[in-house]
Amino acid sequence: MRRALNILYKLLPHALFLALMGMMGVILQRGDRDWAALRPMLALAVLMEAIVLLRAKRWETAGIFSILFGVLILWQAYASFMNTSVSFLFPPPDKVVAVLVKDIRLILHSILASFWLLLLGFALAVVLGVALALLCGYNRRLQNLVVPIADVFSAIPALVYAPYAVAVFPSFWLAALFVIASGLFWPILINTIQSINSIDRTLLDSARALDLNRRDMILRILLPYCTPGLFNTFTMQISSAFMLLIGAELMGMTSGVGWYVKYNSDFSNYTKVIAGFIVIGVLVSLVNAGLDLLKRRLLMWTNMEGRA
């Protein structure tokens, strides 16, 4: 019984793949689309099937892809075969996939624009936040001055600066950069000051005993010491950074994935709007994966399993 269920589970994605292909056949037969228009969707389905075959060993593969195929089938069926009055609101998946392929240059450009803005915001916040935190580490008085200010400012959601920033900065892009950077700056500053304050006494003595110059003390000791805390802050702040980014792009930017969605909504091109959702999902996943990879590389020296 168990075995039979298991076999059924493994076969399910293949059956659904065939069903989807069958559906595409019907659509072709009826003449709704020609072969060229349907090609991207067919390619996607075949690609997914190939992944199922390649990763057949992993238990979760069959489940994940069954769900994906299932969603595509239901969506395609609803959009193509039910004649609803609001069909422009529910474009069929094959059209969305076709748009993703057709618009690929613009989409890649949008992804790069968003990524660049985000990266610049992060870099700005890290450089300024860490530099100020280091100064505070060397100067108690400055620290006593900065910490209360940072406590207040970090409590204000950076989004509220947005309208004012738009008024102040010469371009919307600069305003968006400012909002993203300031959303990250305060948490990074506070966290890094705390890191430096709590540096292990023996470690610090060990470094001091080597009579390091200021530069080595900062680059070789304090910075590496602060990286785990920095990455913790990144992980905690990344979702709010995305909110700020997409929010800024929706409001008035002229590039980026958020802009792509907003621009096409204005023309009621919901096929492209839905494609935009997918693109945003991909961008967020990519950035998260990149951050994870970077963390793995840079924090190899921490006992990650032990700390969990």
Add this chain to the structure above:
Amino acid sequence: MNVSSVKSKIEVDDVSFRYPATEGAGKSQLEHLSFDVREGEFVSLIGGSGCGKSTTLSLLAGLNRADQGQVRIDGLETHAPGKNRGVVFQHYALFPWMRVRKNVEFGIRQVSEANKKDIREKAERYLKLVGLEGSENLYPYQLSGGMQQRVSIARLLSMETEILLMDEPFGAIDAKNRVVLQDLLLALLERSAKRRTVVFVTHDIDEAILLSDRILFMKDARIAETLEVPFEHPRNREEIVTSRQYQEFRRRLFNLFYDFEGEESEIAKGIEYII
């Protein structure tokens, strides 16, 4: 020995010191401490825990500053770390983000202008000496406490500084490796071309006798007793340990260290209290 022919390397002159955190609470951590260490001499500090041995070493290292009195090195007052001194701490203090090899190289780099390749070779040679061949590419968290301490010993030795400040360096190391490392240190110092001055903190009486020229017994924030160790260099563990002189000297030190009368009455009181 003609005293005037060997100059003082380290002079501790009427030094008092208190940690700021203990302001207003009881005695200072060091009170009117005075002693000299001659160039090329090996001096051990022994004494009960909390008597101020590590604190004394931190002042010699320049990590803390005397509130009163002076610490002089080569006749010059000092209150900052310097490239002429190397330190091994009681609690092994490796940099966790550097691999074992890098930890040692980093120390050498601070005191030497040698090129990358030479530094690397030197680091590897010293790591091999302390028995850590094959662990060069591990991170500190992947080593046991004793192994980490051996890395910091390798770092200190590889820096080849004029002055070595060692705070219970072998305390966390297993018995077998401890013997190996004591012999290694002894041999390195005896054969070194440069005369190296060592201040060594330990609570191991036998270790102190085997390694030192002089033993300073610390008690209550000051030096209570100074003992010259009656053995010539080069030393041989086997010969020393089996000699009668050793037994006598050891007993003297032992009585100092454990201060039997006081200790026993404390224990007796404690037991009475429990019963």
